[in-house]
Amino acid sequence: MDMQDAADQADKILDTVLKEVKPEVHWAHGPTSTGSCDVSRMRVVMTVVSEERRGSLLGVVDRFWRKSGYRIKAVNRDVEFPAIYAQTKDGFGVSLSIGGKGQAFFEVDSPCVNESEVKDPTTPPNGPAYEGVYPLPRPNVRSDFWSAGAP
Numbered sequence: 001m002d003m004q005d006a007a008d009q010a011d012k013i014l015d016t017v018l019k020e021v022k023p024e025v026h027w028a029h030g031p032t033s034t035g036s037c038d039v040s041r042m043r044v045v046m047t048v049v050s051e052e053r054r055g056s057l058l059g060v061v062d063r064f065w066r067k068s069g070y071r072i073k074a075v076n077r078d079v080e081f082p083a084i085y086a087q088t089k090d091g092f093g094v095s096l097s098i099g100g101k102g103q104a105f106f107e108v109d110s111p112c113v114n115e116s117e118v119k120d121p122t123t124p125p126n127g128p129a130y131e132g133v134y135p136l137p138r139p140n141v142r143s144d145f146w147s148a149g150a151p
Helices: 003-020 051-067
Strands: 027-029 039-045 071-076 083-087 093-098 104-109
Touching: 003 039, 003 051, 003 093, 003 104, 051 071, 051 083, 051 093
Parallel strands: none
Antiparallel strands: 027 039, 039 104, 071 083, 083 093, 093 104
């Protein structure tokens, strides 16, 4: 497996977990980063996830990852910035973390693979692409469910 294969696998992992989140959340691609032998992909949730709904989002993802055979490595139960960290059977690290203003970040890190060029993700985001915008804006999409209770 080379870095492009690993990036493609990371994209599949992200696509799959985001399909499990109901109702759907809007997301945009975060940065892709590469190391000497690894690659990381990120999806940034643009839907406001209220403090009251963060546990629900983490619970949906936790249950899906466990059902998928992922090993849960750590859970951060911080009220403001909770997170869950897991690992796939083939060594990919996966995480869901909640940042400022309830913005959720899904990230997948590959194990060490053969060096290669890495292309941009091909999965289109389900909202604005924010191409060339860095950093991405804070969450700006309201959801009757995920944003419930948020100001």
